[in-house]
Amino acid sequence: MTSTTRSNAKMTATPATRVLGVLAIAATALMAVLGLFISPADVIQGEAVRMLYLHVPSIWIAYGAFVLTSVSSILFLRARKRREDQGRHYDRLAGSAAEVGVVFTGITLITGMLWGKVTWGTYWQWDARLTTTILLFVTYLGYLALRRLPADPMVRSQRAAVMALISFINVPIVHYSVDWWRTLHQKASLSVGRRPEITGEMYWTLLYSTLAVTIVATWLMIHRYRVIRLEELRDEEALAALISSRLKNDDGSN
Amino acid sequence: MLAETLLVVRKDLRVEWRAKVALGQVAPLALLILVVLAFALDANSSLLELGAGGLYWVAVLYGGTLLIQRSFDVETDDGNMDAFRMSAIGAPSLFLGKSLALFVQIGLLELVLGSGIALLYNVRVTDWVLLFVAAVAGTVAFSVCGVLWGVMSAGLRVRATLLPLLLVPVLAPILLAGSRAFETALGVRADAGWTWASLMFVIAAIHTAIGLGAFGFLLEEG
Numbered sequence: 001m002t003s004t005t006r007s008n009a010k011m012t013a014t015p016a017t018r019v020l021g022v023l024a025i026a027a028t029a030l031m032a033v034l035g036l037f038i039s040p041a042d043v044i045q046g047e048a049v050r051m052l053y054l055h056v057p058s059i060w061i062a063y064g065a066f067v068l069t070s071v072s073s074i075l076f077l078r079a080r081k082r083r084e085d086q087g088r089h090y091d092r093l094a095g096s097a098a099e100v101g102v103v104f105t106g107i108t109l110i111t112g113m114l115w116g117k118v119t120w121g122t123y124w125q126w127d128a129r130l131t132t133t134i135l136l137f138v139t140y141l142g143y144l145a146l147r148r149l150p151a152d153p154m155v156r157s158q159r160a161a162v163m164a165l166i167s168f169i170n171v172p173i174v175h176y177s178v179d180w181w182r183t184l185h186q187k188a189s190l191s192v193g194r195r196p197e198i199t200g201e202m203y204w205t206l207l208y209s210t211l212a213v214t215i216v217a218t219w220l221m222i223h224r225y226r227v228i229r230l231e232e233l234r235d236e237e238a239l240a241a242l243i244s245s246r247l248k249n250d251d252g253s254n
Numbered sequence: 255m256l257a258e259t260l261l262v263v264r265k266d267l268r269v270e271w272r273a274k275v276a277l278g279q280v281a282p283l284a285l286l287i288l289v290v291l292a293f294a295l296d297a298n299s300s301l302l303e304l305g306a307g308g309l310y311w312v313a314v315l316y317g318g319t320l321l322i323q324r325s326f327d328v329e330t331d332d333g334n335m336d337a338f339r340m341s342a343i344g345a346p347s348l349f350l351g352k353s354l355a356l357f358v359q360i361g362l363l364e365l366v367l368g369s370g371i372a373l374l375y376n377v378r379v380t381d382w383v384l385l386f387v388a389a390v391a392g393t394v395a396f397s398v399c400g401v402l403w404g405v406m407s408a409g410l411r412v413r414a415t416l417l418p419l420l421l422v423p424v425l426a427p428i429l430l431a432g433s434r435a436f437e438t439a440l441g442v443r444a445d446a447g448w449t450w451a452s453l454m455f456v457i458a459a460i461h462t463a464i465g466l467g468a469f470g471f472l473l474e475e476g
Contacts, residue, residue: 141419149411150411151409155474159471163406166461166468
């Protein structure tokens with residue numbers, strides 16, 4: 001580890017994030033207890049309903065993460081020529097949020113497929129909700145691939161920011177696909193301005209699970225942000241070392 | 255703006271006319287894809303007739319991606335992007351010009367593929383107007399999406415693999431809509447073919463609006 005990265009080693013683990021990490025583990029454990037033991041089985045779906053407590057919050061977190069990616073991308077495009085750090089903070093925020101969004105979209109797909117196997121008898125149906133969700137997943141995988149390319153950081157960030165804004169079009173399409181098309185997928189369990197489809201212990205367990213998954217996602221996002229910052233520092237330091245050795249060689253040859 | 259757009263169109267088509275990559279290499283390859291797809295379906299004539307619309311758009315997707323790739327390779331290989339940045343041509347004109355040039359090239363590719371489908375898969379057209387409108391709508395959507403996402407990967411070292419990864423999820427709805435509209439036009443599906451064709455115009459309009467606004471950001475070099 002070089003001097004700069006060593007001096008910033010604390011960046012991925014502050015006391016506050018340690019507390020948040022412990023809280024995330026505790027919240028997840030309680031969520032498992034509530035979802036697996038306290039909450040009752042559904043009359044129609046049976047035990048498969050327990051998948052809902054991870055599946056639904058995961059896609060909400062993914063939507064939220066993609067909103068954050070888009071907002072950060074807009075702020076980056078506005079700040080890239082004005083601020084001292086050329087809006088790098090917003091770019092890192094967009095990248096870390098997109099990574100978390102992709103992870104939770106993946107969890108949504110996996111839990112949905114498992115639920116589908118139990119309920120529909122098959123892992124996959126070419127249903128509008130499922131198809132649009134997998135397109136959303138692959139689109140943001142492409143966004144992450146673009147972010148990791150070997151290129152000038154500003155060029156890469158600008159292109160990634162525009163891509164993030166275009167990719168966001170998919171989010172409302174995924175969400176409203178169950179209303180726009182005839183689908184096998186059930187309608188939203190909870191939505192603003194409509195009576196919830198579930199009540200009682202199931203309702204509260206779902207709300208609590210959302211809170212728990214939000215804490216986990218926040219914790220992951222903070223760490224990813226810091227790791228991205230450390231990677232940038234490493235690259236800057238490697239470049240500085242390269243220039244310095246080149247200058248020394250030039251001096252020696254003169 | 256119109257003069258600048260037409261200048262870019264003429265430039266791109268002249269480059270293509272001299273190199274003859276679209277007709278000399280991409281079109282034969284796309285035809286070959288039609289043959290290989292027929293092998294994959296065991297050359298079952300009823301299956302081919304049923305899936306002709308979808309198979310056509312898969313071949314367009316493959317050939318079109320190669321044309322998009324090439325459209326930006328000719329700019330970046332010789333540093334033309336720097337020339338564009340220094341020229342008086344505005345980013346929206348460049349976006350529209352490249353889209354129009356690509357529209358012509360993909361249109362030609364589709365003519366070749368359409369003839370191939372008619373001969374190899376033995377299809378019968380029941381609604382020529384829908385077929386034509388769907389083909390135009392799909393080509394417009396394909397072209398504007400291609401230019402928007404093509405510039406995203408332009409000049410990067412791994413663009414050959416990056417472009418399809420970025421492009422295919424965006425083109426998937428066009429492929430779906432084009433396939434459904436063609437199936438209606440070919441009489442294998444009694445479905446809302448015109449709705450699907452309209453959807454492709456909507457996709458094209460959204461991407462054109464984004465392209466006109468964002469192309470400048472994508473051309474910037476840090």
